[in-house]
Every structure is written in structure tokens, then in C-alpha cells.
Amino acid sequence: MSFNHQQIEKKWQSYWEENKTFKTNTFSEKEKFYALDMFPYPSGVGLHVGHPEGYTATDILSRMKRMQGYEVMHPMGWDAFGLPAEQYAIDTGNSPAEFTAKNIATFKRQIKELGFSYDWDREINTTDPNYYKWTQWIFIKLYEKGLAYIDEVPVNWCPALGTVLANEEVIDGVSERGGHPVIRKPMKQWMLKITAYADRLLEDLEELDWPESLKEMQRNWIGRSEGAEVTFKIDGHNEEFTVFTTRPDTLFGATYAVLAPEHPFVKKIVSDAQKEAVDNYLHEVETKSDLERTDLAKDKTGVFTGAYAINPVNNEKMPIWVADYVLMSYGTGAIMAVPAHDERDYEFATKFELPIIEVVAGGDVTTEAYTGDGKHVNSDFLNGLDKTEAISKMIAWLEEKGVGEKKVTYRLRDWLFARQRYWGEPIPVIHWEDGSMTTVPEEELPLVLPEMKEIKPSGTGESPLANNIEWVNVVDPKTGMKGRRETNTMPQWAGSCWYFLRYIDPDNTEKLADPEALEKWLPIDIYIGGAEHAVLHLLYARFWHKFLYDIEVVPTKEPFTKLFNQGMILGEGNEKMSKSKGNVVNPDDIVFSHGADTLRLYEMFMGPLDASVAWSTNGLDGARRFLDRVWRLIVNEEDGTLAAKIIDGDNSDLDKVYHETVKKVTEDFENLHFNTGISQLMVFVNEGYKADSLPKAFIEGFVKMLSPVAPHLAEELWEKLGHTSTITYETWPAYDESKLVEDEIEVVLQVMGKVRSKINIAKDASKEELEKVALEDETLQKWLEGKTIRKVIVVPGKLVNVVAN
RNA sequence: GCGGGUGUGGCGGAAUUGGCAGACGCGCUAGACUUAGGAUCUAGUAUCUUCGGAUGUGGGGGUUCGACUCCCUUCACCCGCACCA
Incomplete structure (x- = not known):
């Protein structure tokens, strides 16, 4: 008979609930x-x-x-807010x-x-008005500090869902949920100025104890890069445009400029001769999805606008091209192209036969772009300088002439914070008929999401809330001015922030x-x-x-x-669990068949916490088997009383393994190494089975260590051990360092680095003593026969290695 | 392509600072108990072997008395980013 998990788990869950065992005292004296x-x-x-x-x-x-x-x-x-609902x-x-x-x-x-x-x-729910009152409050504070603003930005408009999607919700050009086509459309949107915090978000990563890979991902996402902005006049127009570059030192090598297709200047500066070609190109780019644009990226495309920029350092005329390898969303949406020292520009210049001028020595610009460091050439006042020197000198020159300045840009963009959805926190803003805009007064929060009989897209791109005339229209009680509530709601990320x-x-x-x-x-x-x-x-x-x-x-x-x-x-086949593959394991089934303790134990024992491991029914059975073994070790199966092996006295045979277990389990759990901690609990149980008697103190310590993993079973065993209340607040076991080391230890004897023999010797034996005993060892002598001893390496407490030939 | 990570038995995985490779579990084999065993207990289980040993941590090379661990090189897989100027 093994333990009845269904009964035990139910019993203790009720106990914990009734006694509010896990209630946290907010102002406790404890750490x-x-x-x-x-x-x-x-x-x-x-x-x-x-x-x-x-x-x-x-x-x-x-x-x-x-x-x-x-x-x-x-x-x-x-x-609990989100699109599926x-x-x-x-x-x-x-x-x-x-x-x-x-x-x-x-x-x-x-x-x-x-x-x-x-x-x-302490349970909370992001859709509870008492909760989202404060989400709205934070929004108002952000607005007051100028960190929330409205901007017209191209967004992912999904006609089928009747809503705008965030980039992360668009996968391969279709909506993540539903797989509907998505097009880009400009729309007035609430934005949060996360870029104002970019530097701090980057710098403060340093002090966090997070996985390095994750910190790296955040760094890349923020994508800080230092460089300069340079302003170019346009030949024959009374206009100028600004580019961002990380290599202002190569300005003498700039032979053309490129604007992103969405750049507002494109249409202004295009020459009559090039108008048709440019229009065709812009149309071509517009109809490409992001995916296609990426796919076609291997082959660069672009069209000459017919206009020329003036290079401020040497007044040379540089043709202005439009090409989709320049992104409107990064930097200024315009670049100066230095084909000799930038791989993308090199590729483009080669394809369209634009001039390539070397300004940094060290490579061979007739065959490929050279992006390394070197002495500057063909660069007037920068000649002879290396990269760092040239960059600062050029920035100083640009600033002096008023045609550029030092600049930091980020890949990170402001956060699109509005969703055209019903099921989200209403943004507490009123748009008044005089064109002004106010936030909802704090004392009126929460601005409750109105219940609606029918939720359907408004069709205009606004959220379904726009259909609710009663809610949307407001009149200022003081002035009588009419207004309209913001119909956008917040994204799901808001509540989790x-x-x-x-x-x-x-x-x-x-x-x-x-x-x-x-x-x-x-x-x-x-x-x-x-x-x-x-x-x-x-x-x-x-x-x-x-x-x-x-x-x-x-x-x-x-x-x-x-x-x-x-x-x-x-899933068992090492693939992601999914309904379509039919390999989804339902926790309810496992709790029913094996019990929650087994599921907990198994999931922790599968492998390191950060590894992705395939589910194994055999492994799950093994976890249950271990809990059964624990049960049988402690409980007499005939009558459910404590096993006769459990004694009040000592059993020194178990001293070492017990104290080792306490040490290893404590340290491993602390470090999230649950798989190895659990393996040590298994070692202890294996030793327990072999022992004639089990000191009750050790068994109590063991049950305590098991309790975080298998709490129901542990509570039940704790009760069997004669205790009347929960194990939750019992003292965690301590170990005795002196019990971990034995007086006599095994030392490995090696010849040429290979283990040939082992001896038992006092743990504090000296180097000389170890060497002497080792060389006298019979097995070792056999291996040393006919050889000359060159050297003997002794690591006290560990090994003796004899070098001989 | 760039950045990060991982490669250890039939499988999941262990192994402070370079010091007995394979803890623990699964699976498998044998024995005990048993009417029975897909329960339980005990023992065994990297590979090859002429039974002396030899080989072995993705491959190749190196440092060292000694390398899963350090260095170089190469391959495979996973994750992230994708023309970021």
C-alpha cells in the first residue's frame, strides 16, 4: 500500500486554507x-x-x-485583459x-x-476596477510629466480584427492571433516616451543578477549607438536634411546620400526627370510586406532622386538616392553613404556604380569595404589620425561650423500604448470640443470600462467603445462644454508593469x-x-x-x-507541446493519477530549471516511486504507524550522509539547483533503506527538507511523527561541518596521471608521509617496476601522482 | 550575417579552484519474494577486450605530472536580433 495522494492532498490544502497558513504579515519584524x-x-x-x-x-x-x-x-x-477574451x-x-x-x-x-x-x-486581477484605477493613475502621472503623448504613427492595421496590432503581435506579416493579413496605416496613437529612460534602462542592467543572455537581449533591444548628426544642404533647394552616422570621421569618403522611402523630403526634392522612377519605386516598396522587404534585402534596390546634397566638409555634390535599405524608424531616416567603409553602402555603390573613395587606410577598397581602424587619408585635416581621434576632431569641426553635433541614438522606440480594443483599461482622457484635452480627474478614478451588450469593432478603427454613445459623450458640469472620451484602451502590458x-x-x-x-x-x-x-x-x-x-x-x-x-x-517527442500535435499534458490528469507532489517533484527533477526538457511518463512514474519509497521508509504499512526502524537514539552510520544532505540540499535549493538537491534527498533515502535504524531527528530533518518540494506528503509524515501543527514554520535543519569529514580518507594513487591504486590514510597526512606510503603501495610498485621515478606530485587529501618512465 | 548559449552512456542529466568522468533518476539485466508481477527488495549496467588491460565527455590540435574543465581551430544544434548607418 502506498500513500493515498488524493486524500492527503485534499486534507492539507483544506488545512492551509482554513488556517491561512501562508498569510504574509506586511509589517513583520522578520527579515x-x-x-x-x-x-x-x-x-x-x-x-x-x-x-x-x-x-x-x-x-x-x-x-x-x-x-x-x-x-x-x-x-x-x-x-486578465487581452485579445482572446x-x-x-x-x-x-x-x-x-x-x-x-x-x-x-x-x-x-x-x-x-x-x-x-x-x-x-493578496490575489490581484488586472481587470478589477480597484486595480486598474491605479494603472490609470500611473498613466495620468506619465501624461503630467510629458511621458505620454499622441503621435501619428504608421501602425499595423488588421482589417479582419478591426484593430491595430503591436509589432510583437504580427508574425510574418499576419496577425499572431487569427493569422489575418495586416497592412500599415497611419493613425493617431498614444505613445509612452520610454526612450527618455533608454540610458538608465541600459546602465542599471549592470547591477542586476539576471542571466547574462537576457541582459544582452535587453542591451541589443535598447541598441544604443554613439555618433554624430550631420546636416546636408540640398543643391538648388532651400532645404537641408540631417543624417545620423557612427563614423563622422569618414565624411570625406561620403559619395552619395540615401533617404528612406518614407522620408518626407523624397517627394519634395525629386527632379522632374526622376519623378516617375521614384514614384514607381515608392509604390513598389509600399506594397511589399515587411517580410518581403527583408527577403529582398539580399539584393539592394534604390532610385536616384535627381537631387544633390552638398558635403559640408568639401562642398562636393553628392547624389541623393532613395533606397529601402535605409529605415525611417532608425536615426533620422537618412544616411550619408561611405561605400569604402561600410559594407551595405559598398554593396549599393557597386551595384549602381557610384564612386568609392578610401579615407581610412588598411584595407583594399577595390575588393571590399574596410570597416577597421587605420590612418585617415584623403581627409584634409583628419589625415594621419586614427579612428577615435578623427571622430572627435570631426565632431568638434562640425559643431564649430554649426553643421552637426555629437548624438546618441537608440534602436529602442517609444512604446505604442493605445489599442483599439474594448477589453483593456480605458485611457482616462477626454477630448473637448474646443480641441483641448484633459485627463480624467483623479477623484473620478477608476474610469470604469462600461458593460456592453454587444462588442463589435466600430469599423472606423476606433475601439468597440466608440459604439457606446452614452459612455463616450461627456459634458463638463461646470462649463457645459461637450467632450468625447478617449476610446483607445491600454495594451495588455500595462497591468503587468x-x-x-x-x-x-x-x-x-x-x-x-x-x-x-x-x-x-x-x-x-x-x-x-x-x-x-x-x-x-x-x-x-x-x-x-x-x-x-x-x-x-x-x-x-x-x-x-x-x-x-x-x-x-x-512533449515526449522533444517538440513543443501543442494541441495540433496532440502531445499536451494536462496537469489535472497528473494531479489525479500521480498527485501534485509527484508533479512538483518530477518537474524539479527533470533537469536544470533553465533547460528545456521533454516530458517523460516513465520519469514521472519514477518521481512517484521515490515518494512511495519515502512513505514506506517512515510509515509502517500494516497499520499506518511510524516504522519500527525509527528510533529515538543515534545511528552514527548515517551521520555523514545526513549532514551532507542538509548541506547540499540547502545550498542547491538556494541556488535553484533543484535537480541535484532532490538527487541528494534520494541518496539519503537509499542509505536509509540500508541502515538498521533511523534516528528520529534525522527523519524529521529529512521530512523538513522534502517539504518544500512535496508539501502535502511532508505535512502528513510530520503528523505521523507526532506533531500537531503544520511543518511550514518548523526550523530548517542545520548541518555540522565536523560530521562531513571522516578521519580517514581515500587517496588516489596515479602513475603518469592514471589511477592505479587507492589507499586509506589519515585525512591530515603530510605530503612526505603520503609520498612514502604511496611508493610502498604494492600495486603501485608493480606499475613502477623497471621505471625511473622522475617526479612525485602530491595533493594532500586528494592524490599522489608518480611520473616515471 | 551578427550576438548569446549548448554538445558527456540507450535516455534526462551529475562532476568547488584543472585532481577517481558518468552522482541521482529512467530504461535494461539478473536474483529474491510471489499463484502472478508492469508491485516491492537486492545486485549489476560507458565501450572494446586476448580479462593483463585499452579506449572514452561533438571532431582535430595544444598547454599540463594530470583537461568534461584552460587555449587555438572546426563541426552540429538551440535561442535572440535581422540592412540599426
């Missing part, structure tokens, strides 16, 4: 530990086996930290709110059945959260979630946090001190 999971979007399909991986990791840490005397904040909530509403006519509530209920049940130690009194703050003080009606509480609990000690949020969510959340820091709402510059990305759980 704090804040363990955060990336809260899920409660989709209609329910929990995936991938979810519990990260959740179990943080739960293990939380449970261990509680036992180590910390006050632990370990909350859960719902990122809206799509569902449009398709079925049902309410997104009801649909979402139902999904949350399912998620909550599933998560509770896994035995995570969340403080459910600050949810970890609200957990700290979820019911506060006066403030986003009590500053004293924030002071105690920030920053977050560990944040675990999927790598898919490596850039966007984590960058946006850092941006908002820094803003809140600036307006003195939060006390820290960064929200997440330590972050870790869990890997993916793949």
Missing part, C-alpha cells in the same frame, strides 16, 4: 523575502504543465525561507468579463490543487500602495518566469518602475534584483 511568479494570462484552455515549473521553483524557495525564519511574500494574480466576445456575443471570470476560476482551482503556498488574500507593487498592499484605496510597506518589501528577491518575456514585459516594467521611483512612489530604482528564466517543458 523579508519576496518570491514572485510571472502571473498568468488565464486562457480558456486552463493550466499548462509549463506553468507549475516556475511556480514550483518559487514555492520551494518560499517554503524553505519560511523555515529559515523569513517573512515571505508569495502572491499570485491574473493578467475580446475575440471570444465578438465571436459568441458573450461578455469578456464573464468569460475571464470563468477562466480565472479554473486557473485558481488548478493552481490551488498543486499546493502552492500563496497568500490568497506594476502588479508586483499592488500585492504588497492590495486593498489600499488611497494610494497605489503604502510607502512604508513598499519600503519593507522592495525590491523583489526572486522573479521566475518564461524567457518569452525577456525583453518586452521586463523592459516595460523596469521603465514604469524607474518612473515611479522618480515621482517617489517606490523606493528602489529597479524592481527585480534577481531574475531567472525557467526552460520549456516539451
